[in-house]
Amino acid sequence: MAALTEIDSKIFSAREFRLESGQTLPVVELAYETYGVRSPQGDNGILVVHGYTSSHHAAGHNAAGKQGRGVTEGAAGWFDGLIGPDKAIDTNRYFVVSVNALGSAHGSTGPNGIDPRTGKPYGPTFPEITMRDMVASQKLLVDSLGLKSLVAVVGPSMGGFQSFQWAASFPGFMKGIAASVTAPRAPGRLGGLEALQKRLASDPNWNGGWYYENGGIAGTLEQIRYETLLNYGQGEAEAKVAAKSWAKIYDGHSLVTLRRAIDGFDVTKQYDQLKKTKVLYVISKTDKLFDLTECAAHALEMRKAGVDLTYVEMPSDKGHMASHADAAMWAPILGAFVKSLG
Numbered sequence: 001m002a003a004l005t006e007i008d009s010k011i012f013s014a015r016e017f018r019l020e021s022g023q024t025l026p027v028v029e030l031a032y033e034t035y036g037v038r039s040p041q042g043d044n045g046i047l048v049v050h051g052y053t054s055s056h057h058a059a060g061h062n063a064a065g066k067q068g069r070g071v072t073e074g075a076a077g078w079f080d081g082l083i084g085p086d087k088a089i090d091t092n093r094y095f096v097v098s099v100n101a102l103g104s105a106h107g108s109t110g111p112n113g114i115d116p117r118t119g120k121p122y123g124p125t126f127p128e129i130t131m132r133d134m135v136a137s138q139k140l141l142v143d144s145l146g147l148k149s150l151v152a153v154v155g156p157s158m159g160g161f162q163s164f165q166w167a168a169s170f171p172g173f174m175k176g177i178a179a180s181v182t183a184p185r186a187p188g189r190l191g192g193l194e195a196l197q198k199r200l201a202s203d204p205n206w207n208g209g210w211y212y213e214n215g216g217i218a219g220t221l222e223q224i225r226y227e228t229l230l231n232y233g234q235g236e237a238e239a240k241v242a243a244k245s246w247a248k249i250y251d252g253h254s255l256v257t258l259r260r261a262i263d264g265f266d267v268t269k270q271y272d273q274l275k276k277t278k279v280l281y282v283i284s285k286t287d288k289l290f291d292l293t294e295c296a297a298h299a300l301e302m303r304k305a306g307v308d309l310t311y312v313e314m315p316s317d318k319g320h321m322a323s324h325a326d327a328a329m330w331a332p333i334l335g336a337f338v339k340s341l342g
Contacts, residue, residue: 004059004060004080004083004084004091007033007057007059007060007062008033008062009031009032009033009056009057009062009107010031010034011029011030011031011032011107012029012030012032012141012144013027013028013030014028014137014140014144015028017137017140019127019128019130019133020130020132021130023127023128025109026116026117028109028137029107029109029113030099030102030108030138030141031056031099031100031107031108032097032098032141033058033060033077034095034096034097034145035059035060035083035084035091035095035096036092036093036094036095036096038095038145038146038147039095042145042147042148042149043147043148043151044093044094044095044151045094045095045097045142045147045149045150046094046097046150046151046152046153046154046338047096047097047099047138047142047150047152047153047154047174048079048083048089048096048097048098048153048154048159049099049138049153049154049155049158049159049163050098050100050104050155050158050159051155051156051157051158052157052158052258052262053225053228053246053255053258054078054106055078055100055106055107056099056107056108057077057078057098057106058078058079058080058083058096058098059077059079059080059082059083059084059091059096059098060077060080060083060084061075061077062075078324079098079154079327081324081327081328081331082324082331082334083096083098087331088331088332088334089154089338090338094151097145097147099138099141101158101162101258102129102137102138103126103129103134103254103257103258105250105251105254106249110122110251110253110254110257111124111254111257112212112251112253112254121212122253123210123212123253124210124253126253126257128257128260128261129257129261130261130264130265131161131162131165131261131264131265132165132169133261134162134261135165135169136169138162138166139169139170139173150173150174150175151174151175151176151338151341151342152174152177152178152341153166153174153176153177153178154177154179154334155180155182156179156180156181156323156324157181157182157289157320158182158262159179160179160181160183161179161182161183161262163177163178164177164184164267165267167267167274167276167277167279168270168273168274171273171274171275171276171277172276172277175277176278176280176337176341177277177278177279177280178280178282178334178337178338179279179280179281179282180281180282180283180322180323180330181282181283181284181287181322181323182283182290183294183295184266184274184298184302185265185267185268185298186262186263186264186265186266187289187291192259193263196224196256197256199220199224200217200220200255203217203219203220203252209253211252217252218247218248219247220252221246221247221250221255222243222244222246224255225243225250226240226243229243231288231319231320232288232320233287233317233318233320233321233325268298271301271302271305271307272305274302274305274307275306277308278308278310278337278340279302279308279309279310280309280310280333280334280337281299281302281309281310282311282314282333282334283295283313283314284313284314284316284318284319284320284322285315285316286316286317286318286319287319287320287322288319288320289320290320292313296311296313299311312330314326314329316329
């Protein structure tokens with residue numbers, strides 16, 4: 001099976017982006033990667049969206065020296081088992097766009113980005129954003145690439161939230177969504193926003209949130225990430241290495257910004273919009289974040305509402321990381337689903 005190589009990050013930019021809160025970002029930038037070739041009709045696009053602390057580097061290996069902001073040089077993409085020539089998301093057929101979410105710390109406009117009005121990082125002044133804001137900014141990117149519609153939107157965890165939000169915000173614009181290890185509503189038990197804020201502020205370099213020129217808070221971020229990965233189901237040794245490299249890149253304020261957006265996510269009252277889109281909903285039986293019983297109930301409710309839903313419970317022992325760590329387990333299902341969309 002062929003592999004993707006020489007992947008390069010790109011930056012999309014737009015001005016005066018109005019947020020749902022009423023505030024406006026003078027400039028919004030979205031880091032993204034593309035795999036495959038856009039059809040002349042602009043009708044073969046698949047958008048890939050990532051989880052809470054991940055990046056837009058979903059497939060292939062970065063070109064040396066061209067890895068882009070916030071992406072480790074040479075690293076394989078987190079969905080590499082599913083995206084590429086002859087894979088479930090076949091780049092011989094589809095033009096795949098993987099985008100870094102607004103508010104993230106991997107190259108898109110977020111708290112660690114420069115506020116053009118001050119010339120300094122936004123830091124604690126970065127405005128509150130919602131899942132709808134993320135998707136609205138992504139729609140601008142998709143339009144700029146000449147895509148008249150999308151075949152699908154695909155993503156795990158927070159990427160699943162974004163996928164569901166796409167179907168609610170732009171019903172019918174995509175033929176299908178493939179949402180994994182996720183739900184159409186944020187689990188109420190996730191919470192912890194206030195505790196997260198207090199923990200970040202306990203770092204000796206916090207400086208009222210202006211730690212960028214004060215040594216940073218990598219030590220605290222590393223510990224938070226390590227604990228998170230263990231909860232996701234990753235082994236201790238691998239989690240330690242991953243947490244250390246991630247903490248050198250990520251930003252504490254992005255953790256808060258995205259967590260707040262996650263906590264406010266809920267499309268369960270918008271199933272009428274979802275009826276215009278086919279849904280592949282894949283969960284992991286060992287996921288500690290998304291309860292199996294609750295996920296099954298969501299699936300039943302969507303079907304009762306008339307949503308064309310394919311529901312899959314992965315018998316994986318990889319917990320919340322199942323959809324990429326056990327990619328081979330559901331790759332045939334995803335491939336068949338995408339092909340069914342045309």
